[in-house]
Amino acid sequence: MKYLINRKFFSLVNRETQRFLALYKQTVMPGLVTTALYILVFGKALGSKIDANGLKVDYIQYIIPGLIMMAIINNAYQNSSSSIMQAKFLKFLDDILITPLSGIEIAFGYIIGGILRGGVTGISIIIMCYFIAPGFSIDNYLTTLLYILLVSWTFSSIGVIVGVFAKSWDHIGIFTTFIFMPLTMLGGVFWSVKWLPYPWDLISKFNPVYWMVDGLRHSMLSGLDSDFSIQLSLLICLLFCLFFSIIASYLVSTGYRIKS
Amino acid sequence: MNDIAIKIRNLKKVYDNKFEALKGINLDIPKGSFYGLLGPNGAGKTTTIGAIAGLVNYKHGSISIMGYDNKKNYRITRGLVGLSQQELNFDVFFPIKKVLEFQAGYFGMNRSMIKERTELMLEQFGLKDKQNSTCRELSGGMKRRLQIAKALIHNPEVLILDEPTAGVDIELRYMLWDFLKQINKEGKTILLTTHYIEEAEQLCDQIGIIHNGNMIVDESTKNLTKNNSSSKILIELEEVSDDIKINEFDFSLENKIMTINTKHPNKDLPIIMSKINELNLSIAHIEIKKTTLEQIFLKLTNNEILNK
Numbered sequence: 001m002k003y004l005i006n007r008k009f010f011s012l013v014n015r016e017t018q019r020f021l022a023l024y025k026q027t028v029m030p031g032l033v034t035t036a037l038y039i040l041v042f043g044k045a046l047g048s049k050i051d052a053n054g055l056k057v058d059y060i061q062y063i064i065p066g067l068i069m070m071a072i073i074n075n076a077y078q079n080s081s082s083s084i085m086q087a088k089f090l091k092f093l094d095d096i097l098i099t100p101l102s103g104i105e106i107a108f109g110y111i112i113g114g115i116l117r118g119g120v121t122g123i124s125i126i127i128m129c130y131f132i133a134p135g136f137s138i139d140n141y142l143t144t145l146l147y148i149l150l151v152s153w154t155f156s157s158i159g160v161i162v163g164v165f166a167k168s169w170d171h172i173g174i175f176t177t178f179i180f181m182p183l184t185m186l187g188g189v190f191w192s193v194k195w196l197p198y199p200w201d202l203i204s205k206f207n208p209v210y211w212m213v214d215g216l217r218h219s220m221l222s223g224l225d226s227d228f229s230i231q232l233s234l235l236i237c238l239l240f241c242l243f244f245s246i247i248a249s250y251l252v253s254t255g256y257r258i259k260s
Numbered sequence: 261m262n263d264i265a266i267k268i269r270n271l272k273k274v275y276d277n278k279f280e281a282l283k284g285i286n287l288d289i290p291k292g293s294f295y296g297l298l299g300p301n302g303a304g305k306t307t308t309i310g311a312i313a314g315l316v317n318y319k320h321g322s323i324s325i326m327g328y329d330n331k332k333n334y335r336i337t338r339g340l341v342g343l344s345q346q347e348l349n350f351d352v353f354f355p356i357k358k359v360l361e362f363q364a365g366y367f368g369m370n371r372s373m374i375k376e377r378t379e380l381m382l383e384q385f386g387l388k389d390k391q392n393s394t395c396r397e398l399s400g401g402m403k404r405r406l407q408i409a410k411a412l413i414h415n416p417e418v419l420i421l422d423e424p425t426a427g428v429d430i431e432l433r434y435m436l437w438d439f440l441k442q443i444n445k446e447g448k449t450i451l452l453t454t455h456y457i458e459e460a461e462q463l464c465d466q467i468g469i470i471h472n473g474n475m476i477v478d479e480s481t482k483n484l485t486k487n488n489s490s491s492k493i494l495i496e497l498e499e500v501s502d503d504i505k506i507n508e509f510d511f512s513l514e515n516k517i518m519t520i521n522t523k524h525p526n527k528d529l530p531i532i533m534s535k536i537n538e539l540n541l542s543i544a545h546i547e548i549k550k551t552t553l554e555q556i557f558l559k560l561t562n563n564e565i566l567n568k
Contacts, residue, residue: 011365019353091349095410098313098343099366100335260275260307260316 009105012096016113020079020120027079031071031121032128038067039133042190056223060133065217066189068125072148073180073209076118076155077162080110081172084163093258103253107160111248114156115149122148143219143230150237151212155180157244164251164258183209211236264327265291265418265449266312271321273307273473281307283473284321289451289466291326291417294444296464296481297453300561304473305453306346309420312451313343326417339367342416344408346423346453350395356406357382357391360413367414381409384439401432408436418449425459437463457554467553471561481553488556491525492549493532494518498542506535516544525550 020027043060087093096106126144129136138144162175187209193201204210215233218224252258266289273282282304289295299305310316312323314334323330325337351359360381364374382388385405390398398406404424411419421440425433440463444450454460460467460481467484469477477484495518504513509532511520522528525548536543 006368007370008366008368011362014365015351015354015362018358022353087351090352091345091347092351094315094345094349095351095363096366097315098338098341099363100338100368101366102335255317259314260310 004105004108006105008099008101009109012101012106012109013112013116016079016083016109017116019083020113020117027075027117028121028124031075032124035067035071035125036128036132039064039129043133057221058135061135061221062192062217063190064129064133064136065220066184066187066213068122068148069151069187069209069213069216070184070189071125072118072122072151073155073184073212074176075121076114076152077159077176077180078172079117080114080156080159081163081166081175082159083113084110084160085166085169085172088163088166088258097255097259103255104249107157107245107249107252110160110163111153111156111245114159115152118152118156119148122152138220139222140219143234144216146234147212147216147219147237150234150241151216154237154241154244157241157248160248161244161251164248164256167257180209183207184213186210187213189213208236208240263291265289265293265325266451267322267324268308268312269322271308271311271318271323273304273311273316273318273320281473282311282318282321285470285473285475287468287475287478289449291449292444292447293466294440294450294464295452295466295468296460297451297468297470298457298460298557299453299470303470303561305470306422308470309343309422309451309453313341313420314338315343339414340417341420342411342414342418343420344411344422344424346426348403348407350403350406352395355392355394356387356398359395359406360409363410364413369414377413377415381413385409401428404428404432404436412443416448418451419443420451422453423455424452425454425456433459457552457557461553469557469560476560484556485551485553486523488551488559490551491522493520493522493525493529494545494547494549495520495532495536495543496545497536498544501539501541504539504541506532 039060042063084093087096101109126138158175162172166172186204187207188204193204193210193214196204211233214228215230215237218228218230218233266287268285268287270284270286271282272280272284274280285304285308287308297305297308307316311318312325312330314330314337325340328336328340330337351362354362357378360378361374364377369377382391385408387402387406387409390402395403395406404427408421408424411421424440425436428436437459440450440452452460452464464481467477467479467481468475479487497516497518500513500516504518506520509520509522509528511518513519520528520532529546529548
């Protein structure tokens with residue numbers, strides 16, 4: 001890890017950061033607009049009609065952590081996957097591969113770009129919620145930030161892996177549509193898995209996104225059921241994050257599909 | 261003191277589809293030389309360059325740059341090499357000034373160095389006026405100049421140019437030639453691949469020819485031309501007779517034109533002239549046709565055009 005602290009590496013991180021900030025209308029803004037619409041439609045319009053069924057908090061407050069998680073997952077993944085894909089497609093990835101940057105540094109340069117975009121999006125949504133969701137507050141800022149970091153890190157790493165594997169833009173979209181979206185929707189963004197009948201409530205717990213969404217929810221909201229283990233949830237997030245980071249670093253280091 | 265800039269030993273490259281692009285090539289490129297790597301399409305030039313620069317993985321053989329192994333000491337060797345690829349490749353998100361600054365940053369330069377080198381490159385390649393434009397807004401010639409500026413941004417010891425003048429106009433070609441000659445004179449080692457044999461003949465002091473993954477030639481341009489030359493002296497006579505004989509030379513006579521094959525036309529011409537004088541023949545026209553590097557290249561690579 002000591003090799004990451006150098007000018008070369010920070011130049012790549014700087015490039016990745018400037019890229020998504022320069023394109024903020026396509027990168028950060030859509031997450032904010034989509035989340036605001038979800039809050040308006042599902043929270044304000046439909047929320048009052050939904051039987052909270054023992055949620056112990058307002059429905060609108062209940063869905064916000066899930067919406068934040070959804071935006072973070074999407075943005076972190078999109079950033080690294082599309083950045084690598086574009087660099088491969090236009091061949092300027094070669095300009096990075098011929099520099100003294102190691103494979104791990106290149107992988108982490110892209111991963112951190114995704115973490116920052118996920119983080120900026122997540123924090124922007126939190127700030128927005130203070131204005132558009134009455135009564136919104138955060139119970140534990142530290143674990144909230146920790147979840148934002150770990151989830152961004154995990155999905156940004158997945159983005160690097162998919163970006164390396166992808167041969168076309170379709171491959172990038174397939175993951176969003178057929179994997180992340182179902183996992184997020186079935187991970188309890190809009191409802192509690194406790195509402196599900198057996199065995200679906202148990203099956204849902206094998207969905208990693210459930211642990212991320214509910215982990216963030218328990219960090220942000222006070223007064224929820226105490227049978228959820230934040231420690232276990234954080235450990236799961238950390239393991240996922242390490243697992244995918246290692247795979248991403250390995251692929252870039254060996255030059256899989258990016259070198260001849 | 262190591263006088264070799266690039267040393268390649270038994271380099272083999274087999275692609276996933278089992279195509280053997282390089283079959284164990286050896287190559288020594290001296291420091292400060294201008295080396296031309298020639299070869300037909302698909303011969304293995306770009307693979308060789310890619311292996312040197314770090315874009316092509318190889319399992320067999322070794323490459324060292326200025327004495328450093330380019331696998332074990334890749335952080336050092338990549339800083340020593342600048343690569344300008346044949347295919348133009350640019351980061352399209354940023355203005356070209358930023359593109360150069362990022363590229364300098366990837367090589368670990370500090371801020372003041374980045375600023376200084378970027379300014380110098382923009383100035384040197386006539387891109388100052390376009391510094392805030394993106395690559396897509398540049399003309400073809402400007403893109404080619406930017407490509408070379410990018411390769412030189414970190415002031416490498418060795419500059420590798422893959423077809424640098426492909427598709428550029430004559431004016432830019434001559435400008436690039438002058439620039440390359442200049443930086444070579446200042447001490448940079450240059451490895452050039454080109455399809456323009458004239459370009460190699462003009463610029464390179466050393467020539468390597470790669471064919472079907474093998475190095476078939478590696479010698480000075482001068483020796484290559486000299487050793488493979490089979491020049492002709494063409495003498496058009498006013499009138500001919502049947503008993504023309506110049507015993508020492510291999511010659512033929514057709515339509516009043518004597519064709520004499522020789523390796524040393526300048527040395528042999530006076531002798532031939534005196535023989536013709538002895539035969540009391542009048543000369544209408546004399547012409548020396550020297551073998552060009554292009555003909556040598558075609559001959560050595562068994563080109564079909566030559567065989568026809």
